[in-house]
Amino acid sequence: MKISNQALVYAADYHYSSFKLECESKLNDKKQGVKMVNELMKYIKIDFLRAYPLFTKPLLVDLWWIDSEGNLQMIIKTTELYIYLCNKDRYPNELFNFKIKPNPPAHLPLQHVVILKWVRNSIADNDIREELNMTYKSIHSISTMNGTLNNRTRHVKIELLDKTEYELILNNKKISLMGQMFDVAEFLPAPKILICGRCNKPGRTKRICQNSTFDICRRCGGDRSNAEAHNDCQIKCHHCGGQHISTDYKCSLMEEFRRELINELKKHPEKLPQHIQLFIPTEYRNKEDKTKYIQNTSSYQQKEQNLNLHNQIIWPTLTYTSQDMNNPMNINLRESVRLLNNELQEMKKKYENDLQKLKDKYKEHLDTLNQTWLIMHQQHQTSQQMLTVINNNMKQVIFVTCLKATRTIYEALNKIKTNNNDYNEAIHQLENQIEYLQEAEFFFTTHINSLQQLVDKQNEILNKALDSLFKDPNV
Ligand SMILES: [Zn+2]
Ligand SMILES: [Zn+2]
Ligand SMILES: [Zn+2]
Known part of the structure; x- marks a missing residue:
C-alpha cells in the first residue's frame, strides 16, 4: 500500500479542525473562494487588531477549499486568529454577496x-x-x-x-x-487517517477517487445516491466482510493502512509540522523500537518548504498579492496601530516619571517633617533641663537659705530679748514666717513631683512615637 503525501500531511493536520462557512447559494468557482476569504480578512481586521494590538504578522488563512456541498472550509493555524474566529458574532452576515452561516470548530487546537x-x-x-x-x-x-x-x-x-x-x-x-x-x-493525538468520501478507502480524498463512480454506503456497501434508503440498511463492511461499518478503525484495511502510515511517518518525520508530536498507540510500536512519539526534529525552514509543497498539491493556496498587502487601508491601519502603541509606551513612561517625582517629593516632605520633630524634641528636652535646674535651686537654695536665715535671726532675737518685750512682736512674726516657708516647701515639692510623673509619661509616649516614625517613614 503506497502512502501519498496527502495522507501524510493529513495525519498531522489532526490538530486543526476546519472553520466552515455555510453559504446559502453554493460556491462552485475557486475565484469566489479567494474573494470570500479576502473579504472576511478585510472585514475582521480592524476589530481583530483591536483585540490583539501587538499582532504584527499578516492576517492569513493557512488553507481553504470549497467542499463537496459548495461551502467554504478554512484551516487556521494562527492561534490568535483561530481563537478570535471561534466566536460566531465576529463574522459578517454576508461576504461578497453570499449569505453565510459560520460554523467554527467546537474545540480548540x-x-x-x-x-x-x-x-x-x-x-x-x-x-x-x-x-x-x-x-x-x-x-x-x-x-x-x-x-x-x-x-x-x-x-x-x-x-x-x-x-x-x-x-x-x-x-x-x-x-x-x-x-x-x-x-x-x-x-498527544494518534495519526489521523484520511478516508475517501466516495469509496471509503483510506489514503485519498473523494476529489481524485477513481475507485467508484458513485458514493458507496459505509454500512451495506451499496450505492448511496438515494441517502434516505440507507438509514437502516444492514451493516456489513464492503472491504473485509466484517460486522462493522467500512470506515471503522477495527477494520483490517484501516489497521493495515495505519501501520503503513506510522512506518512512513517514522521514516519521514520531517513531513510533520515542527511543533507537533504524534502518539504511537502500543499495538503499532516495534518490538525492537519502543518509541512512543513521532516528532519532526529537522530545521524550521525545511519544514516550511515541505509543508508549502504539499499544501499546493492538495489545496489551492490563498494568494495574497503584494498589492493587497500594501493597499492604503492596510498601511494606514498598521501605521495607526504602531502610532497608538508608541503613544501608549510614552504615556506609560511619563506616568512612571510622574510617580517617581511624587515619591521623591513625598520623601523630601517627610524628611523635613522628621527634622522638625527632632528639633522640637530637643527643644523640649532643653526646657525640661532648665526647669530641673530651677526646681533644684528652689529646693536647695531658696527654701533652705530662707529657712536657715529666718531661723538664725529668730534664735538671735530670742537670746538678746531677756526682759525686753520690745522684740516679742518681731519674734512672733518670724515664727509665722518659718511655718509659712515650711508649708510652702512641702506644697511645692508635692506639686512638682506629680508634674514630673506626668512629664515622664509624656516623654515615654513621645519617644515611642518618634521611634516608629523613623523606623517606617511611609506610615
Ligand atoms: Zn475513493
Ligand atoms: Zn447502505
Ligand atoms: Zn472491514
Whole structure:
C-alpha cells in the first residue's frame, strides 16, 4: 500500500479542525473562494487588531477549499486568529454577496488541550470547572476524553484559551481536586487517517477517487445516491466482510493502512509540522523500537518548504498579492496601530516619571517633617533641663537659705530679748514666717513631683512615637 503525501500531511493536520462557512447559494468557482476569504480578512481586521494590538504578522488563512456541498472550509493555524474566529458574532452576515452561516470548530487546537489523568467518576466535570476556575481564567471547555471512561475513573480533557495558562498548568505537573492530586499531561493525538468520501478507502480524498463512480454506503456497501434508503440498511463492511461499518478503525484495511502510515511517518518525520508530536498507540510500536512519539526534529525552514509543497498539491493556496498587502487601508491601519502603541509606551513612561517625582517629593516632605520633630524634641528636652535646674535651686537654695536665715535671726532675737518685750512682736512674726516657708516647701515639692510623673509619661509616649516614625517613614 503506497502512502501519498496527502495522507501524510493529513495525519498531522489532526490538530486543526476546519472553520466552515455555510453559504446559502453554493460556491462552485475557486475565484469566489479567494474573494470570500479576502473579504472576511478585510472585514475582521480592524476589530481583530483591536483585540490583539501587538499582532504584527499578516492576517492569513493557512488553507481553504470549497467542499463537496459548495461551502467554504478554512484551516487556521494562527492561534490568535483561530481563537478570535471561534466566536460566531465576529463574522459578517454576508461576504461578497453570499449569505453565510459560520460554523467554527467546537474545540480548540490540541496545543491548547491538557489531560487530567485517572480522575474518579465521583468528581463531575462541573466540580472540576468550579475548582479550576479559581486559578485558571481561560478555560474553554472540560470534557471526558474518548475511550478512557471505565467504571471507576476517566481522563478529562481541559481546553484553555490562554497559552500562558496552558503552559502554567503543564509546568505544575499535578493538580489538586477535592483534596486529591491528579497528573496533568499534554494531549498527544494518534495519526489521523484520511478516508475517501466516495469509496471509503483510506489514503485519498473523494476529489481524485477513481475507485467508484458513485458514493458507496459505509454500512451495506451499496450505492448511496438515494441517502434516505440507507438509514437502516444492514451493516456489513464492503472491504473485509466484517460486522462493522467500512470506515471503522477495527477494520483490517484501516489497521493495515495505519501501520503503513506510522512506518512512513517514522521514516519521514520531517513531513510533520515542527511543533507537533504524534502518539504511537502500543499495538503499532516495534518490538525492537519502543518509541512512543513521532516528532519532526529537522530545521524550521525545511519544514516550511515541505509543508508549502504539499499544501499546493492538495489545496489551492490563498494568494495574497503584494498589492493587497500594501493597499492604503492596510498601511494606514498598521501605521495607526504602531502610532497608538508608541503613544501608549510614552504615556506609560511619563506616568512612571510622574510617580517617581511624587515619591521623591513625598520623601523630601517627610524628611523635613522628621527634622522638625527632632528639633522640637530637643527643644523640649532643653526646657525640661532648665526647669530641673530651677526646681533644684528652689529646693536647695531658696527654701533652705530662707529657712536657715529666718531661723538664725529668730534664735538671735530670742537670746538678746531677756526682759525686753520690745522684740516679742518681731519674734512672733518670724515664727509665722518659718511655718509659712515650711508649708510652702512641702506644697511645692508635692506639686512638682506629680508634674514630673506626668512629664515622664509624656516623654515615654513621645519617644515611642518618634521611634516608629523613623523606623517606617511611609506610615
Ligand atoms: Zn475513493
Ligand atoms: Zn447502505
Ligand atoms: Zn472491514
